[in-house]
Amino acid sequence: MQRFYEVMFIVRPDVADEDLDKLVAGLEQTITGGGGALRSTEKLGRRKLAYMVRKFNEGNYVLLTVDADGALIAELERRLRVSEPVIKFITVRMDEEEKRLAKVRAIRATRKKLSAIPPAPVEAAEVTPAAQPVAPVSAAPAAAAPAETATHAGA
Numbered sequence: 001m002q003r004f005y006e007v008m009f010i011v012r013p014d015v016a017d018e019d020l021d022k023l024v025a026g027l028e029q030t031i032t033g034g035g036g037a038l039r040s041t042e043k044l045g046r047r048k049l050a051y052m053v054r055k056f057n058e059g060n061y062v063l064l065t066v067d068a069d070g071a072l073i074a075e076l077e078r079r080l081r082v083s084e085p086v087i088k089f090i091t092v093r094m095d096e097e098e099k100r101l102a103k104v105r106a107i108r109a110t111r112k113k114l115s116a117i118p119p120a121p122v123e124a125a126e127v128t129p130a131a132q133p134v135a136p137v138s139a140a141p142a143a144a145a146p147a148e149t150a151t152h153a154g155a
Helices: 017-033 070-082 094-116
Strands: 003-011 037-053 056-068 086-093
Touching (some): 003 037, 003 094, 017 056, 017 070
Antiparallel strands (some): 037 056
16 A cells, blocks of 8 residues: 655765765665655755764755655665664654644634634623622631730740
8 A cells, every 4th residue: 555655864964975866866766666656855955963963963864755655665764774874764654644734724724713703692681670690799808817825935
């Protein structure tokens, strides 16, 4: 069953562009050879990492958008794991994410519709003297002095 995935990986900053292109081409070949479809490949360039990873503060980011089944993604992750220049990677199943986002958008749309409806006018009921509400008696805090106890200072 084909599903939609995003695979992002970070390559060491000291890798030459030709080697990075070869790595990406090899991964693309793995995807197409395994029966998957490559939607897009984006090289996001060199960026600073949030924290040090394998003694590197920077890395070259690459994003692959893929239609594949789970076995092919497992093979792709295995190749990323054993590839020396790759210092970090993550795979996200986007079809589930899109379904979740669509559900959130639908909930927000219904909330907007409900908040856009003006409230119904309330008819003023005739107040009779017997039915008049009684104002609550304000209970002032009791200012009671604490009870003094007799103590002997000395004997």
